Amino acid sequence: MADNNIGPKRLVVGAHYGLRDWLAQRATAVVMAVYTVILLVCFFTSTNFSYQGWAALFSHQWFKVATFAVFMALFFHAWIGVRDALMDYVKPVGVRLVLQVATILWLIGCAGYAAQILWRN
Amino acid sequence: MSEAAKPPRPQFRNIHLTQIAGYRMPLAAIVSIMHRISGLFLFLMLPFVLFLLDSSLLSEGTFDYLKGFTSGWFVKLVILALSWAYLHHFCAGIRHLIMDNHIGLDKDSARKSSATVLVVSITLMVLVALKLFGAF
Numbered sequence: 001m002a003d004n005n006i007g008p009k010r011l012v013v014g015a016h017y018g019l020r021d022w023l024a025q026r027a028t029a030v031v032m033a034v035y036t037v038i039l040l041v042c043f044f045t046s047t048n049f050s051y052q053g054w055a056a057l058f059s060h061q062w063f064k065v066a067t068f069a070v071f072m073a074l075f076f077h078a079w080i081g082v083r084d085a086l087m088d089y090v091k092p093v094g095v096r097l098v099l100q101v102a103t104i105l106w107l108i109g110c111a112g113y114a115a116q117i118l119w120r121n
Numbered sequence: 122m123s124e125a126a127k128p129p130r131p132q133f134r135n136i137h138l139t140q141i142a143g144y145r146m147p148l149a150a151i152v153s154i155m156h157r158i159s160g161l162f163l164f165l166m167l168p169f170v171l172f173l174l175d176s177s178l179l180s181e182g183t184f185d186y187l188k189g190f191t192s193g194w195f196v197k198l199v200i201l202a203l204s205w206a207y208l209h210h211f212c213a214g215i216r217h218l219i220m221d222n223h224i225g226l227d228k229d230s231a232r233k234s235s236a237t238v239l240v241v242s243i244t245l246m247v248l249v250a251l252k253l254f255g256a257f
Contacts (some may be wrong), residue, residue, distance in 0.1 A: 026218060030218070036211065051184040078160070081161075082164055106164075106167075109168075113168065
């Protein structure tokens with residue numbers, strides 16, 4: 001490997017960034033799908049949907065942590081998806097970089113908002 | 122052998138947004154592009170969804186305010202669009218996960234599963250619409 005890894009034969013891939021992100025997108029998708037089903041079951045099995053019942057569900061620390069973990073999975077998933085779309089459709093490197101940075105800032109802002117909602121009191 | 126003597130290699134590029142109208146779109150392609158559109162829409166609407174969650178949890182007062190806020194037809198339409206996007210992205214995503222396991226990759230199965238995605242997601246969206254606009 002070492003002696004022919006030069007010039008046109010240089011191996012330019014192999015860090016597995018693509019595979020890692022592809023797999024992460026699938027794993028986060030499964031996490032979100034499971035959470036969605038649990039939330040829907042909670043929603044439809046509550047006989048009387050009121051503020052008390054809804055707020056009580058979100059008052060448990062474990063549920064806050066689980067919800068936050070799902071939000072982080074969502075933001076990671078969305079980052080990979082939006083990045084893929086930008087790589088496919090936005091060819092000028094400068095514009096793509098600006099949009100990718102904007103995407104990251106957008107998602108970090110959303111993460112802060114999500115944390116504030118969950119741990120307000 | 123010189124590089125220049127070889128015939129030019131074919132280039133397979135992604136379909137650009139501006140070219141979509143010129144392509145024949147089989148069902149699977151429609152499901153695929155709608156997967157992207159719904160995902161991008163959900164991404165852009167994230168702050169709005171967080172605002173809804175915020176209002177629903179902050180206090181009983183904001184919960185009641187939210188009930189009023191979401192009773193207008195325009196907000197209901199936005200929520201319906203969000204529901205469609207989530208349902209489509211969910212169903213098409215499960216199809217993706219199944220196909221990632223090398224199940225249903227042939228042309229006929231792929232067409233059938235894409236039709237299933239559309240039927241299931243649109244049926245559920247109609248149910249959400251009926252519920253939103255007070256049919257039951």
